[in-house]
Amino acid sequence: MSAHSLHILLVEDDPTDARLLQEALDAAGHTASRLTVASSLREALPLVEAQDFDVVLLALTLPDSKGLETLEYAGDYARRLPIIILTETETEELGRKAVSAGAQDYLVKGRYTGELVARSLRYAIERHQMQEELRALSLRDELTGLCNQRGFLTLAEQHLKIAARTKADLLILCVDLDHMRQINGTFGHAEGDNALKTVATLLRKTFRHSDIIARLKGHQFAVAVLDMPAGNTLVMTSRLRRNLETYNRGKTHAYTLSLSIGVARLEAGKTLALDDLVMQADAAMQAYRDARLAA
Numbered sequence: 001m002s003a004h005s006l007h008i009l010l011v012e013d014d015p016t017d018a019r020l021l022q023e024a025l026d027a028a029g030h031t032a033s034r035l036t037v038a039s040s041l042r043e044a045l046p047l048v049e050a051q052d053f054d055v056v057l058l059a060l061t062l063p064d065s066k067g068l069e070t071l072e073y074a075g076d077y078a079r080r081l082p083i084i085i086l087t088e089t090e091t092e093e094l095g096r097k098a099v100s101a102g103a104q105d106y107l108v109k110g111r112y113t114g115e116l117v118a119r120s121l122r123y124a125i126e127r128h129q130m131q132e133e134l135r136a137l138s139l140r141d142e143l144t145g146l147c148n149q150r151g152f153l154t155l156a157e158q159h160l161k162i163a164a165r166t167k168a169d170l171l172i173l174c175v176d177l178d179h180m181r182q183i184n185g186t187f188g189h190a191e192g193d194n195a196l197k198t199v200a201t202l203l204r205k206t207f208r209h210s211d212i213i214a215r216l217k218g219h220q221f222a223v224a225v226l227d228m229p230a231g232n233t234l235v236m237t238s239r240l241r242r243n244l245e246t247y248n249r250g251k252t253h254a255y256t257l258s259l260s261i262g263v264a265r266l267e268a269g270k271t272l273a274l275d276d277l278v279m280q281a282d283a284a285m286q287a288y289r290d291a292r293l294a295a
Helices: 015-027 041-050 068-077 089-100 114-139 149-166 180-187 189-206 230-249 274-294
Strands: 007-011 034-038 055-059 083-087 105-108 170-177 212-217 220-226 259-266
Touching (some): 015 034, 015 114, 041 068, 068 083, 068 149, 089 105, 114 149, 149 170, 149 212, 170 230, 180 189, 189 212, 189 220, 189 230, 230 259
Parallel strands (some): 007 034, 083 105
Antiparallel strands (some): 170 220
16 A cells, blocks of 8 residues: 555544544545544454554543553554554643553644654554564564464463453463474474474464464464354364364375364453463363373
C-alpha cells in the first residue's frame, strides 16, 4: 500500500476531533486512505483482529479506558501495528510517556496540520517496520523459522495478559521429537536438522496462524493457544497425531518420526505464572512418554 493509501484505525470518541483529523489527512494528500473510526477500545479491538490496518491513531481518554492503561491494553492486541497517541494539550507530557512505553509517536489534539500528520504517519510506520525486523531476528529460530525460546516467552506472556483480561482459557503444549539422538547418530546431523524442520511444518499445519509455535531448544517445541474450548483440546492433539501419521506413511527416509505431547490448561479466571504453566505441560509430556515406554 502506498504512503498516501493507508488503512488507518482511529480510536476516538469525540466526533469533532475525528473530523479535524480527517481534514488533516485530506490536506496531507491522504484522500485515498481509508479511515475506520471506533469510539472505544471495546469497539476497536475486534476490528484489529478482523481487518488489516497499517497504523492506529489512539486517543488516551476513552469511555472505557484512560491514560497509559489505554496504550497497555491496546498494545497487547495491536503489537504488530504502529500506534500514534492522540493527547490533549494539557496532557502532552502523557504523550511523551506513551512513546517511552511503546507508542511510535504522539499528536496533540487541536494542532493537527496536514504536514504534521503525514510526517507522523510516515515515521511511525517506518520505525515500526524496522523494529519488527530487528525483533524478528532476535526472536526467531534460525533452523525452523519458528519462534525461539525468547520469542515464545515474550509472545506467550502477551497471550497470558490477554487471557486474564478477556477471561479466556490459555493452553500450553510441549512437544518433543523422540529418538533424536538415534537419528543424528545413524543418519547424521543434517538429517536430524531435516527432522526438526519437518516437525515445525507439522505444527504449522496443525495449529492456527494466531497460535504461538516455537522451538525452545534442541528437539523441544512448544505451542501457546489462546481461547481454545476445553472440548477442542483432544481434537487439536488428535489432528497433530493424524498429520504425523500421514507424514510417516509417505516418508522417503528409513526412520519414523515420533512425538511426545503434553498439555497444560490455564482456565479462565485463574492465575498462574507462564513458567509454571510450561512446567506443567512439560511434566505431562514426560508422563506421556514414560507411559508409552512402559506399554
